[in-house]
Amino acid sequence: MKIAIGSDHAGFQYKEQIKDFLKQLGHEVRDFGTNSDASVDYPLFIRPTALAVADGECERGIVLGGSGNGEAIVANRVKGVRCALCWNVESARLGRQHNNANMISIGQRMMTIETAFQIVQTWLDTPFEGGRHQRRIEEIDQATPEGCARS
Numbered sequence: 707m708k709i710a711i712g713s714d715h716a717g718f719q720y721k722e723q724i725k726d727f728l729k730q731l732g733h734e735v736r737d738f739g740t741n742s743d744a745s746v747d748y749p750l751f752i753r754p755t756a757l758a759v760a761d762g763e764c765e766r767g768i769v770l771g772g773s774g775n776g777e778a779i780v781a782n783r784v785k786g787v788r789c790a791l792c793w794n795v796e797s798a799r800l801g802r803q804h805n806n807a808n809m810i811s812i813g814q815r816m817m818t819i820e821t822a823f824q825i826v827q828t829w830l831d832t833p834f835e836g837g838r839h840q841r842r843i844e845e846i847d848q849a850t851p852e853g854c855a856r857s
């Protein structure tokens with residue numbers, strides 16, 4: 707697969723290691739930065755990563771930061787992206803089975819690199835279940851481009 711990857715400074719070290727891990731598995735990686743530990747603003751790197759998944763340049767995407775929270779928030783504002791914030795193998799497995807997550811967000815300050823590798827591997831290997839979960843995904847996509855509001 708062609709996989710987009712992006713991080714801020716707080717996710718940079720794991721981004722580099724996950725990039726190597728993906729290449730060893732035979733995947734093509736498109737790196738949207740950042741390229742050092744120097745402090746940056748995560749939306750500037752995460753949004754282009756998510757847009758590459760949304761427009762089909764990449765099949766999947768991985769974003770990283772300190773917690774992964776802000777990165778997931780940014781990615782999920784891009785139409786067509788379903789980014790699961792993953793903190794263990796089970797959350798990654800369910801992100802695929804139930805949510806058909808085409809992106810994951812990982813918090814470098816939240817876990818060991820071994821757990822991060824296991825999350826990535828699980829997310830790559832687990833198929834979407836479909837069925838009732840497909841209906842729910844379609845309900846997510848019923849939101850207007852402006853978002854939802856009570857009328």
Ligand SMILES: O=C[C@H](O)[C@H](O)[C@H](O)COP(=O)(O)O
Pocket residue numbers: 714716717745748770771772773774775776777
């Ligand atoms: O949700 C955002 C991410 O966790 C960021 O990586 C984090 O906020 C960066 O924090 P700092 O600027 O204190 O390194």
